[in-house]
Amino acid sequence: MRTPPNARTSRSRALYEEIRARIGDGTFAPGMALPSTRALAAERSLSRATVTLVYEQLAADGFIETRSGASSRVASGAMAAGPAASPRSSPDQGAVVSQPAGRLSAIGRRVAAFGPRDVRPTVPGEIDFIYGPLSGADFPILVWSKAMRQAERQRVQRLEYDDPRGNLLLRRALHAHLSQTRGLVCSLEQILIVNGSQQALDLCARLLLDPGDRVVVENPGYLAAHQAFAAYGASLACIDVDEHGLKTDQLAALGPAQMAFVTPTHQFPLGSFLSLARRRALLAWANETGAWVVEDDYDSEYRFSVGPEETLQSLDRSERVIHVGTFSKTLSPRLRLGYMVLPPGLVDAFATAKRLSDRHSASGVQRALAVLLEDGSYARHVRRIRRLQLARQRALTQALTLYLGDGVDIQGAASGLHVVVWCRSLPSTAEGALAEAARDLGVRVHPIGPLFHPGSGGPGRPRPAGLVMGYALLDEVQIREGVQRLSVALRQVQAGLAPGQAPGS
Numbered sequence: 001m002r003t004p005p006n007a008r009t010s011r012s013r014a015l016y017e018e019i020r021a022r023i024g025d026g027t028f029a030p031g032m033a034l035p036s037t038r039a040l041a042a043e044r045s046l047s048r049a050t051v052t053l054v055y056e057q058l059a060a061d062g063f064i065e066t067r068s069g070a071s072s073r074v075a076s077g078a079m080a081a082g083p084a085a086s087p088r089s090s091p092d093q094g095a096v097v098s099q100p101a102g103r104l105s106a107i108g109r110r111v112a113a114f115g116p117r118d119v120r121p122t123v124p125g126e127i128d129f130i131y132g133p134l135s136g137a138d139f140p141i142l143v144w145s146k147a148m149r150q151a152e153r154q155r156v157q158r159l160e161y162d163d164p165r166g167n168l169l170l171r172r173a174l175h176a177h178l179s180q181t182r183g184l185v186c187s188l189e190q191i192l193i194v195n196g197s198q199q200a201l202d203l204c205a206r207l208l209l210d211p212g213d214r215v216v217v218e219n220p221g222y223l224a225a226h227q228a229f230a231a232y233g234a235s236l237a238c239i240d241v242d243e244h245g246l247k248t249d250q251l252a253a254l255g256p257a258q259m260a261f262v263t264p265t266h267q268f269p270l271g272s273f274l275s276l277a278r279r280r281a282l283l284a285w286a287n288e289t290g291a292w293v294v295e296d297d298y299d300s301e302y303r304f305s306v307g308p309e310e311t312l313q314s315l316d317r318s319e320r321v322i323h324v325g326t327f328s329k330t331l332s333p334r335l336r337l338g339y340m341v342l343p344p345g346l347v348d349a350f351a352t353a354k355r356l357s358d359r360h361s362a363s364g365v366q367r368a369l370a371v372l373l374e375d376g377s378y379a380r381h382v383r384r385i386r387r388l389q390l391a392r393q394r395a396l397t398q399a400l401t402l403y404l405g406d407g408v409d410i411q412g413a414a415s416g417l418h419v420v421v422w423c424r425s426l427p428s429t430a431e432g433a434l435a436e437a438a439r440d441l442g443v444r445v446h447p448i449g450p451l452f453h454p455g456s457g458g459p460g461r462p463r464p465a466g467l468v469m470g471y472a473l474l475d476e477v478q479i480r481e482g483v484q485r486l487s488v489a490l491r492q493v494q495a496g497l498a499p500g501q502a503p504g505s
């Protein structure tokens with residue numbers, strides 16, 4: 001199958017951005033050797049010429065050094081090079097990427113190196129198993145508009161800034177909601193409303209990390225969190241994940257760390273649930289080493305075949321846990337509404353940082369959400385959307401079993417809004433080819449490779465090809481149709497594999 005030229009250019013651009021981001025977050029440290037163009041081309045199913053072009057552009061932009069006959073290496077001044085390290089153009093299209101006229105700060109340079117996020121337009125008719133967005137049809141438009149009207153109708157005497165910690169009505173309603181649904185043990189004062197959990201992570205990075213501090217993260221894990229920490233100069237210490245979540249027995253060998261970031265209720269992306277024994281081990285380690293633990297409770301509303309569990313926040317006796325939650329998975333990621341439950345000693349610093357950052361989150365949406373929480377419509381909405389998501393998830397797992405049968409293993413179906421699908425007959429190095437073949441058939445699937453820390457599970461590690469398959473955006477008919485097409489793509493890629501190329505090779 002011939003790759004259309006625009007698909008080739010967007011893949012080379014993606015490779016350029018990925019390497020640039022890895023240099024930016026410190027995973028490709030200065031002096032480190034990059035894979036050979038031949039190995040990388042084979043791994044990504046790209047031509048060697050394309051990879052060579054990407055390396056040449058990275059070298060021209062000051063990120064790497066290339067020498068004929070020797071490995072290309074990350075440039076010694078890659079992170080400190082300032083404007084010289086800023087890319088002038090993308091390797092393929094020659095498009096101008098922003099270049100500052102003056103000096104960026106160290107944080108600015110790291111952030112710039114991550115590159116802009118590729119916001120892809122939806123192609124009509126395409127079936128996208130993307131994880132993240134929700135279906136617009138699921139948004140409770142009537143109750144939300146009614147609550148917004150109600151919130152805005154309340155005439156206030158003074159249009160003044162709200163409390164940086166968040167609107168009092170919302171914090172009260174949320175306090176009751178969290179103690180009821182998540183068993184959180186906290187006072188009203190400990191709750192801070194933020195613009196989605198991403199702002200919470202950014203505040204944690206700014207207030208708790210100094211350059212060089214070590215942050216324990218899950219591998220594979222949530223890149224947006226890892227980048228938020230790396231942006232402030234943290235070094236990431238990756239710990240493997242198995243079916244019981246983070247392998248806490250690896251903590252002792254790590255030495256001190258300033259923070260650990262975990263998704264204990266539903267490990268992202270593998271979907272495991274951190275066992276009680278490991279929760280206790282993590283808290284004991286944090287207590288001994290003085291580390292903060294950031295608990296990302298991003299989709300705990302979707303628990304299908306696992307019971308409620310104790311959050312790290314409710315188990316914590318040493319005021320080490322920062323609990324983070326979001327309304328991005330139940331209402332809409334566009335609302336930018338999330339919350340933190342802070343240890344009492346951190347409240348003032350975080351409230352001040354929030355004030356200095358944006359004064360407070362938008363008041364109208366906060367008050368509308370308070371109405372929804374108070375009058376029971378939020379709880380009703382969550383019950384409804386949970387049923388819908390479960391039906392979609394069943395459609396997905398049934399279709400995978402029907403069309404792909406023994407060819408795949410499905411992981412993480414007990415909760416959440418995505419599953420991980422391991423294609424037994426394909427090596428991880430064929431993930432790109434599988435995604436491309438599926439795309440030619442009008443289906444978008446998303447390889448798991450980029451969520452692994454390079455060198456420890458990314459492309460090239462002996463494991464089968466894996467896909468993170470979200471279903472929140474699709475209806476059951478689309479899901480079945482998409483999986484059927486995926487099965488065709490899988491067979492095409494299998495047929496094109498070199499003889500003897502086994503999964504995990």
Ligand SMILES: Cc1ncc(COP(=O)(O)O)c(C=O)c1O
Nearest residue numbers: 132196197198222268298326328
């Ligand atoms: C692990 C994880 N945490 C949190 C979020 C939500 O982020 P936000 O609240 O900033 O929308 C997501 C979104 O996909 C996620 O995957």
